[in-house]
Amino acid sequence: MPPTSNLKRSQAAGIAGRSLQGLIAALLPPEEGGPDPATVVGVLERFLSYQPPPIRLAGHLGALSINAASLLFNGRTLASASPDQREKVMARLTSTVVGSGVMDGIKALVLMAAGSESASTEILAAAAATETARPDAVIDVTPAGSWPSTTHTDVVVIGSGAGGAVAAMELAEAGLSVVIVEEGRRWTVDEFRTGHPVDRYASLYRDGGSTVALGLPPVVLPIGRAVGGTTVVNSGTCFRTPRSVLESWRDKAGLTMADPAFFNPFLDRVWSLLQVAPVPLDIMGNNGKLAIEGARKLGWAAAPLDRNAPGCDGCCQCAIGCPRNAKFGVHLNALPRASAAGARIVSEARVTKILLEGGRAAGVEAVRSDGSLIKIMAPRVVVAAGTTETPPLLRRSRLNWHPMVGKNLALHPAVGVAGRMEEPVVAWHGVLQSSSVSELHAEQGIMLEATSTPPGMGSMVLPGVGRRLVEELAGADHLATLGGMVADESSGRVVGANRTTILYNLSKRDGLRLLETIRAGGKVLMAAGATEVLTGIPGYSRVRSEVELDDAIAHARPRDLHVAAFHPVGTVAAGSDPERYPLDPSGALRGMSGVWVADGSVLPTCPAVNPQVSIMGLSLAIAGEILKKA
Ligand SMILES: Cc1cc2nc3c(=O)[nH]c(=O)nc-3n(C[C@H](O)[C@H](O)[C@H](O)COP(=O)(O)OP(=O)(O)OC[C@H]3O[C@@H](n4cnc5c(N)ncnc54)[C@H](O)[C@@H]3O)c2cc1C
Ligand code: SF4
Numbered sequence: 001m002p003p004t005s006n007l008k009r010s011q012a013a014g015i016a017g018r019s020l021q022g023l024i025a026a027l028l029p030p031e032e033g034g035p036d037p038a039t040v041v042g043v044l045e046r047f048l049s050y051q052p053p054p055i056r057l058a059g060h061l062g063a064l065s066i067n068a069a070s071l072l073f074n075g076r077t078l079a080s081a082s083p084d085q086r087e088k089v090m091a092r093l094t095s096t097v098v099g100s101g102v103m104d105g106i107k108a109l110v111l112m113a114a115g116s117e118s119a120s121t122e123i124l125a126a127a128a129a130t131e132t133a134r135p136d137a138v139i140d141v142t143p144a145g146s147w148p149s150t151t152h153t154d155v156v157v158i159g160s161g162a163g164g165a166v167a168a169m170e171l172a173e174a175g176l177s178v179v180i181v182e183e184g185r186r187w188t189v190d191e192f193r194t195g196h197p198v199d200r201y202a203s204l205y206r207d208g209g210s211t212v213a214l215g216l217p218p219v220v221l222p223i224g225r226a227v228g229g230t231t232v233v234n235s236g237t238c239f240r241t242p243r244s245v246l247e248s249w250r251d252k253a254g255l256t257m258a259d260p261a262f263f264n265p266f267l268d269r270v271w272s273l274l275q276v277a278p279v280p281l282d283i284m285g286n287n288g289k290l291a292i293e294g295a296r297k298l299g300w301a302a303a304p305l306d307r308n309a310p311g312c313d314g315c316c317q318c319a320i321g322c323p324r325n326a327k328f329g330v331h332l333n334a335l336p337r338a339s340a341a342g343a344r345i346v347s348e349a350r351v352t353k354i355l356l357e358g359g360r361a362a363g364v365e366a367v368r369s370d371g372s373l374i375k376i377m378a379p380r381v382v383v384a385a386g387t388t389e390t391p392p393l394l395r396r397s398r399l400n401w402h403p404m405v406g407k408n409l410a411l412h413p414a415v416g417v418a419g420r421m422e423e424p425v426v427a428w429h430g431v432l433q434s435s436s437v438s439e440l441h442a443e444q445g446i447m448l449e450a451t452s453t454p455p456g457m458g459s460m461v462l463p464g465v466g467r468r469l470v471e472e473l474a475g476a477d478h479l480a481t482l483g484g485m486v487a488d489e490s491s492g493r494v495v496g497a498n499r500t501t502i503l504y505n506l507s508k509r510d511g512l513r514l515l516e517t518i519r520a521g522g523k524v525l526m527a528a529g530a531t532e533v534l535t536g537i538p539g540y541s542r543v544r545s546e547v548e549l550d551d552a553i554a555h556a557r558p559r560d561l562h563v564a565a566f567h568p569v570g571t572v573a574a575g576s577d578p579e580r581y582p583l584d585p586s587g588a589l590r591g592m593s594g595v596w597v598a599d600g601s602v603l604p605t606c607p608a609v610n611p612q613v614s615i616m617g618l619s620l621a622i623a624g625e626i627l628k629k630a
Pocket of ligand 2: 236309311312313314315316317318319321322323324325326327430431432
């Protein structure tokens, strides 16, 4: 490269770095007790480097445009402006709808970098403080670079997450030869004990954790990518599929395997495979206890959650990989059992298409990171790439003739509320997701769960910028935090073939129920003793009484809420009506022999509870159907 290009590049990098550093100083002023911008900028740039190019670009352009606004208002960039001048720019920008939207996105990036850096010592110390609950499991994993170009097997399973792992286990234990192809890599517990939180977060999730369902409001939708899929990063909460949901799948979708009498034994098997048990009170932490206490004062039903985490010590790091190997993701149970029965896993290989021959499945083609191709030939293909990746894969394979492929997406959307307590709560000392308030579940499909984030990584829920944000951060240890989810209508879809795009229109009914979720969460927190509740509602972010809470809800618009979701399902649903369901009731893809789907896509509707157990139960049942034809 000519020296002048190198020079221009490094000048551009210098400008980008300075504008990010100025922005960090404006959001978290060091003069007010904020972190050193020079340290945070390094972590932020590292975090951005994991993001797909559009997010990286948006981060840099956002910083440049806020700096340009500072030049306009103050005649100085943020880096050289005085603290008062920076504060004024931020106040002017956040007073406009567009400015506050841009600021929310930028703030999330900056707080992720600042929070994970400031908490990294605590996170790593907590990880090192206790022995692992169990060693890494013995799994037959071969990185794609060392896997032969062409192999033959009885079954190829695409994806090693909740659905793929248990299907592979069932098929391998029945005597079929199985190869699982996984795009992510294998992680060891040592990496979870020693890795910086920002690197763990950004590499364990698809697209550096920046997946968003587009719509009003946009919905943040993180999705795991690793050997073990999203179970490596999930919170370990376990619910059996509610009986009413099973009956509606049976009666409305014609999904015969959902009949409770037939399906319950599969749920029993998953329960025992995952070693599910209620969260013990001695590791629950204050956050979960306060939710139970608040609910009981209201006379509402609440209890410790059931989890698959035997040996958990409540270090609150589930979302960035459990440093104790306590959370019992499928990499610690189903995959080792599949391996013991002869199944092999190819990691770091992305399946590009399903191969077809004479009107039936013939195997898959996958690409290694260097661009070279692998072929795994098999007469049976089980697609378990997850709800958002399975439809694009079917499209790439020209198996999307059914008009409902990619449609019918439900997200189980969630909002967060926080309550400020007189005494420190330190929500991150204890189990990350620990207790539930189920009072409104049966009638309204609303479930509240006491949920924290790993230390330092939840600060994006805090209101304000500048001095006020620094004050909020200083008081974050007094906040009790609740997440609330709504069993939604299937109002989204997944489009695209090579690059996934997720679209989601929050329905009016679900938007109103999200507001009810905030109301219910606020009431629980106030009953538990909160002196104020952070609602996440613009203009009403802080309320101090039930009257103020009701007023905030009355003025809120669902499209302005900060919504996240963790439970996408339904995009290649199974059912009896060939017009409505791409899969038949055995999980087989209609119109093609030898292709089954066994992941979150299969569920006809939102299961109304955290879905991993439902997905695994259906996957076991579908594997049983495959075996009937083997
Ligand atoms: C932060 C978080 C917390 C959660 N907490 C809970 C919880 O407490 N309880 C609960 O029940 N649920 C929880 N969930 C949801 C739950 O983990 C998922 O619903 C479940 O894991 C989905 O299973 P799946 O098999 O559909 O997909 P995944 O588990 O996501 O597995 C799909 C796998 O396929 C791989 N893949 C995708 N495309 C390809 C390709 N082309 N080639 C090869 N491989 C591919 C992916 O890399 C991935 O590893 C949580 C989710 C998140 C994000
Ligand atoms: S809280 Fe989560 S990360 Fe920590 S030990 Fe328990 S399961 Fe593992």
